[in-house]
Amino acid sequence: MINVVVQAVTRPVAGVRRFVLAAADGRPLPAIAPGDHIEVETPCGLLRPYSLCGDPAQRETYEIAVLRETQGRGGSRAMHDALAKGRRLRISEPRSLFPLRSGASFYRLIAGGIGATPLVAMAHHLVREKQRFDFHYCVRNRESLVFWPELERLVPHGALHVHLSTGEDARRFAPRADPPPEGCAVYCCGPPPLMEAVHAAYAGLCPVHRESFKPQVPDDATAFEVVLARSGRTVPVKADESILVALWRAGIERPLSCETGICGTCRTPWCGGEPEHRDSVLSAEERQREMLICVSRCRSKTLVLDI
Structure with a gap:
């Protein structure tokens, strides 16, 4: 485990906190790759995984975004209620369950709500490597766009698409209506229904990679x-x-x-x-x-x- 200190806390939208973490001893943190996550020992003692959402090229700090889950076990509530600038806590070294693989000629990043966290890091990397990509951001309403200012600066013009499920300008994401370009690889993170819809629409057309920190019950599971x-x-x-x-x-x-x-x-x-x-x-x-x-x-x- 690594001892870190909370360097900054921001509230990009209601219900979400973004934490900037630095090593307590002032040294550079371990190198990370786009899609990596860390386990955080939350103030209530629960260990919770959070994707790293900052630029993976820099090692001075890690950034995570935490959605407050009122019906959860208490980990996210403790992160919201007990963490302030200067607070110390422990984290694991970066781990990879959702690596961004090279070799595609085009990348489609599809995010649902707070699931945008690892995809923001991927976008940073793809811009740096001059790789072609687009970013589909699916949220309930415009007030839920956690990373909007950052993505507007980061994603190439015309490649950032917002899909809203409520409101007058609602326009849900329909993956079947937007076939992937040739040589595309799809990366998706978000609620299970979104990931399942994306997999069903793109499977057989291009590689589909998904990430979920929720335990996956086997399709053939029985009582x-x-x-x-x-x-x-x-x-x-x-x-x-x-x-x-x-x-x-x-x-x-x-x-x-x-x-x-x-x-x-x-x-x-x-x-x-x-x-x-x-x-x-x-x-x-x-x-x-x-x-x-x-x-x-x-x-x-x-x-x-x-x-």
């Missing part, structure tokens, strides 16, 4: 039951929810942090059934007795947790 060995209680797990969410819904609080299978906070012993491990933390030996219940599921009809 199952979790039995708590020590109490004998049975908790149903829906096909579209995690074991962790099902337990919390049933009033059974378990430790949580990243909820994406990368930190290990929710590791839980199991003693029956057939787990489907989907984490990035546990070794093969550890999986014989433990599982991460934020992302892992069950291949059998019943899973027994040793709690």
Whole structure:
């Protein structure tokens, strides 16, 4: 983990904070690539991933934008309420789950709301490399355009397109009506319905790359039951929810942090059934007795947790 200090906090639009972070020791931060993210140890103790949205060429600071999620677990609320200029916190080194790959003759960047964060960094890089691209920004209304002034300066004239879902000038993005140029690669980040629509429209026509920090439930996931060995209680797990969410819904609080299978906070012993491990933390030996219940599921009809 890297110790950083909050160098500046701005409020580009209602409900969003943009944080500029610098190394606490004054040294340059590790190099980043467009599309990288960091995990932030939020003031409430939860570990949360945030895409880096600044210029990836400079190493003096990192920039992240955080949407306040009132229905979330509290990480974004803590970032909004407790972080001010001068506050110290810890972050991970940059990590890449959404790399911008070379080789395309044209890049189409499609952002939905706060999902624009990694795509802004990509735009900085593409401008510097003199690569051809356009940017489609999908938001609810003009008051939600978090990065608008920056993108107006950055994106080439005629290549920045805004798509609004509400208001008198509403014009939703219709990917099927705008086929990609030859040699195009598409990069999309935003709400799942947008990413699914983009993938369905462009799949087979060009490479489509997507990023989501939400745990992805398999398309063929089925419901199952979790039995708590020590109490004998049975908790149903829906096909579209995690074991962790099902337990919390049933009033059974378990430790949580990243909820994406990368930190290990929710590791839980199991003693029956057939787990489907989907984490990035546990070794093969550890999986014989433990599982991460934020992302892992069950291949059998019943899973027994040793709690």
